[in-house]
Amino acid sequence: MPKMPPTFHPHGTTAAERNRAYDRDRDSTVRRQLRSSRWSKASKSHRASHPLCCYCELEGRVTAATLVDHFWPHKDDVDLFWDSRFWISSCDHCHSGMKQSVERAGVAALTELSIRLGLPERKGTPP
Secondary structure, three states: OOOOOOOOOOOOOOHHHHHHHHHHHOOOHHHHHHOOHHHHHHHHHHHHHOOEOHHHHHOOOOOEOOEEEEOOOOOOOHHHHOOHHHEEEEOHHHHHOHHHHHHHHOHHHHHHHHHHHOOOOOOOOOO
């Protein structure tokens, strides 16, 4: 009868040390929050209130939003991640195309787009 393979336990480490190493190596807090039920509920609620893609609306098109974009890249900043003033309803096409090219163009391009969208001014250091 086959046996289960042995489990690897590094010698000289306690369970607490293994847990600390696991916490250190896993995804950041924000990345875990992206997959949380709290974010799922918040983004679904935002899309219910703002069902159209804001970027398409700038161009005079009417397209259903499929996701919520964090206008300013949060880069693991939890406060910015949850700041709903900067959440934008978007379609996949705009998020993966136009918005990404604006982000690559830099802070000035993002600021110009935020003014066109009527977003509040972002306090503090830009991304």
